[in-house]
Amino acid sequence: MSKKPKVKKVKLGKLAKKEARFGYVFIAPWLIGICMFLIIPLVQSFQFALADIRMTPFGRLITFVGHENFTQIWLEDAQFPVMLVAYFLETLLSVPVIVVFALIIAMLLNGKIKAKGMFRLIFFLPVIIVSGPVMLMLTGQGAATINSMNTQVIYTTLDRFLPGSLANAITDVFSNIIMILWYSGVQILIFLSALQKIDSSLYEAAQIDGGSGWECFWKITLPTIKPMILLNAVYTVIFLSNNENNAIINIIQSAMFAGNKGYGYASAMAWMYSLAETLIIGIISLILLTRKDAYEKQVKKVKKEMKKQKRALRRARRRGKRNGAKIDKQLKQVARAKK
Amino acid sequence: MERKLTNSSNKLLELKSKFNKDKVKKVLKGSREKDGLIKQIIVYALLICIGFVYLYPILYMISNSLMNLEDLLDTSINWIPSKLYLDNYKKAALNMNYIGTFFQSIVVAGIPTILNVVVCSFVGYGFARFEFRGKKILMALLIFSYIIPPQITMMPTYVLYADLKLVGTLWSFVLPALFGQGLNAPIFILIFYQFFKQVPKVLIEAAQIDGAGFFRSFFRISIPSAVPAIITVFLFSLVWYWNESYLTQLYVNGVFSNGNWTTLIVELKKFDMTYNPQMAMVVDGASSNNNESIRMAATMLSILPVLAMYFVLQRYFVESIDRTGITGE
Numbered sequence: 001m002s003k004k005p006k007v008k009k010v011k012l013g014k015l016a017k018k019e020a021r022f023g024y025v026f027i028a029p030w031l032i033g034i035c036m037f038l039i040i041p042l043v044q045s046f047q048f049a050l051a052d053i054r055m056t057p058f059g060r061l062i063t064f065v066g067h068e069n070f071t072q073i074w075l076e077d078a079q080f081p082v083m084l085v086a087y088f089l090e091t092l093l094s095v096p097v098i099v100v101f102a103l104i105i106a107m108l109l110n111g112k113i114k115a116k117g118m119f120r121l122i123f124f125l126p127v128i129i130v131s132g133p134v135m136l137m138l139t140g141q142g143a144a145t146i147n148s149m150n151t152q153v154i155y156t157t158l159d160r161f162l163p164g165s166l167a168n169a170i171t172d173v174f175s176n177i178i179m180i181l182w183y184s185g186v187q188i189l190i191f192l193s194a195l196q197k198i199d200s201s202l203y204e205a206a207q208i209d210g211g212s213g214w215e216c217f218w219k220i221t222l223p224t225i226k227p228m229i230l231l232n233a234v235y236t237v238i239f240l241s242n243n244e245n246n247a248i249i250n251i252i253q254s255a256m257f258a259g260n261k262g263y264g265y266a267s268a269m270a271w272m273y274s275l276a277e278t279l280i281i282g283i284i285s286l287i288l289l290t291r292k293d294a295y296e297k298q299v300k301k302v303k304k305e306m307k308k309q310k311r312a313l314r315r316a317r318r319r320g321k322r323n324g325a326k327i328d329k330q331l332k333q334v335a336r337a338k339k
Numbered sequence: 340m341e342r343k344l345t346n347s348s349n350k351l352l353e354l355k356s357k358f359n360k361d362k363v364k365k366v367l368k369g370s371r372e373k374d375g376l377i378k379q380i381i382v383y384a385l386l387i388c389i390g391f392v393y394l395y396p397i398l399y400m401i402s403n404s405l406m407n408l409e410d411l412l413d414t415s416i417n418w419i420p421s422k423l424y425l426d427n428y429k430k431a432a433l434n435m436n437y438i439g440t441f442f443q444s445i446v447v448a449g450i451p452t453i454l455n456v457v458v459c460s461f462v463g464y465g466f467a468r469f470e471f472r473g474k475k476i477l478m479a480l481l482i483f484s485y486i487i488p489p490q491i492t493m494m495p496t497y498v499l500y501a502d503l504k505l506v507g508t509l510w511s512f513v514l515p516a517l518f519g520q521g522l523n524a525p526i527f528i529l530i531f532y533q534f535f536k537q538v539p540k541v542l543i544e545a546a547q548i549d550g551a552g553f554f555r556s557f558f559r560i561s562i563p564s565a566v567p568a569i570i571t572v573f574l575f576s577l578v579w580y581w582n583e584s585y586l587t588q589l590y591v592n593g594v595f596s597n598g599n600w601t602t603l604i605v606e607l608k609k610f611d612m613t614y615n616p617q618m619a620m621v622v623d624g625a626s627s628n629n630n631e632s633i634r635m636a637a638t639m640l641s642i643l644p645v646l647a648m649y650f651v652l653q654r655y656f657v658e659s660i661d662r663t664g665i666t667g668e
Binding site: 016019020021022023024025026027029030031032033034036037038040041042044045048060105108109111113117119120121122123124125126127128129130131132133134136137138140177178181182189193196234238241242244249250252253256263266267269270271273274277278281 | 382383385386389390392393394395396397399400458461462464465466468469470471472474477480481484485486487488489490491492493494495496497498499515517518519520528553557578581582583584585589604605607608610634635637638641642645646648649653656657659661
């Protein structure tokens with residue numbers, strides 16, 4: 001206590017300190033909540049995943065079993081591994097479909113369209129009514145597929161040159177095409193409002209330089225709304241994963257109350273499920289983040305080039321100075337000698 | 340004879356000059372100012388087609404829910420029922436105990452929604468207005484809490500509720516909402532965060548110089564300017580709580596411990612199980628029990644309230660994303 005640290009931190013002023021304290025006051029409910037409903041359950045859930053939990057009349061009986069739950073799921077469970085792979089592939093396939101579709105619709109609506117409000121109304125409608133049981137009822141009655149689309153043909157053709165699970169996933173995307181389109185309501189609106197915020201002078205400048213609409217799309221529209229694409233993709237993954245139509249989360253729920261499985265087994269499932277989801281988000285953000293667009297690359301290149309030139313110029317000047325000094329000296333010497 | 344021919348050829352020439360190649364091209368392909376006819380036709384056709392695909396399930400649902408059994412089995416009747424038949428709705432409403440469930444749904448969706456709005460606006464303001472240590476980490480935690488699926492924390496939370504004897508009561512929804520962990524709360528906090536960032540700081544500083552405390556400047560200045568965000572959060576939260584069935588069934592309805600609360604969506608989920616054929620037999624003879632018309636009618640009934648709300652308040656829904664500035668800056 002008596003020894004004071006040598007480097008003093010810049011102390012906050014009285015007012016700033018008070019402000020910081022009030023900041024904590026404002027977020028206090030959330031902080032408590034995040035401890036109570038996120039961090040503690042997360043730790044507990046990990047403990048659960050490594051344990052076998054039985055409900056007995058005297059309370060919960062928790063025995064530590066290590067990785068047994070995981071090995072049991074992968075080796076003995078008939079459903080879960082298959083469904084997890086199917087979920088992984090299906091989500092990875094439907095996310096691009098949804099995002100691209102939403103982008104197309106948003107582009108169409110962004111033009112000069114009459115009755116724009118009505119179309120927006122229609123495309124946003126599913127967001128309001130979409131929910132697990134409603135979707136289940138609709139798909140159950142065949143309202144979710146377009147009758148004239150023959151998915152069997154697609155399956156048989158794909159099956160010839162693709163592994164079965166992948167062909168299955170693609171066919172599923174096709175057969176539930178309406179549902180997939182239904183999931184893109186929020187994404188359309190996000191894209192639409194992003195498109196409307198692009199500066200129109202950019203397009204005008206491009207047009208003067210002779211850029212076609214196609215070029216404008218790739219060089220202006222897409223790079224500008226790129227962050228929104230990532231946002232939408234992540235939103236879509238989360239939406240698809242937490243959707244009640246997702247078979248896996250129902251399996252987890254039923255495993256929770258099943259006599260031979262229990263909380264521990266279900267926790268292990270949930271952990272693997274969220275790992276798969278995080279993996280998908282990781283893949284998507286890797287794809288969307290790593291590829292720098294051409295413009296940025298060129299700017300970097302030009303900057304590098306300019307730096308190089310500057311350095312060369314400086315060197316030349318320095319050399320020139322040195323040489324100049326030398327020549328000056330020599331000249332002076334010559335002059336002195338002449339005298 | 341000759342004159343006539345030249346006359347007609349003259350006319351032809353006139354006509355040609357009227358519809359010369361460039362003009363036709365201009366109308367079809369469009370000029371700089373105006374979109375061409377071809378492009379317009381393609382755009383509208385695409386929009387109408389996709390719009391139909393969007394509406395198809397709803398139209399299908401409405402038409403099917405109005406069919407009686409004969410219409411349903413008759414292959415010649417595709418869309419329009421032979422006569423208006425409302426018995427399906429009657430049966431479905433009877434089975435779901437519609438009026439009672441409807442009011443219960445409003446309570447189950449409404450109370451957490453109000454809490455969500457209050458708490459999220461508070462937290463969003465805290466993040467937007469104040470600078471404190473660890474803010475970046477906490478923001479990251481906020482996003483993290485949205486990304487991880489609720490299934491992973493479901494088991495311990497359920498155990499917690501069971502220990503506190505909250506399963507099957509409304510408290511199991513109220514408690515998380517009270518602490519900013521309600522349904523999709525991270526999104527709402529971010530919406531409020533974005534919104535409060537746009538409120539000029541000068542305004543709040545001026546209020547503080549005039550002697551307003553932190554809470555007062557929050558309630559008197561920030562809240563009144565955040566009305567659009569509040570409306571957005573309220574509507575979305577209400578709709579999402581209304582449509583939630585997975586957690587509702589687990590916590591509020593109680594899968595095994597029979598709770599007192601139920602919602603229309605949960606009733607719809609359990610519809611096939613609870614549907615009582617005995618009752619249906621009384622209505623229309625021994626032949627029928629649960630059929631798809633009744634199911635469609637039940638589905639229609641369960642989404643009817645939100646659908647009505649949507650058409651009345653559509654402006655707020657559709658413009659919500661523009662207003663909250665998720666996409667901005």
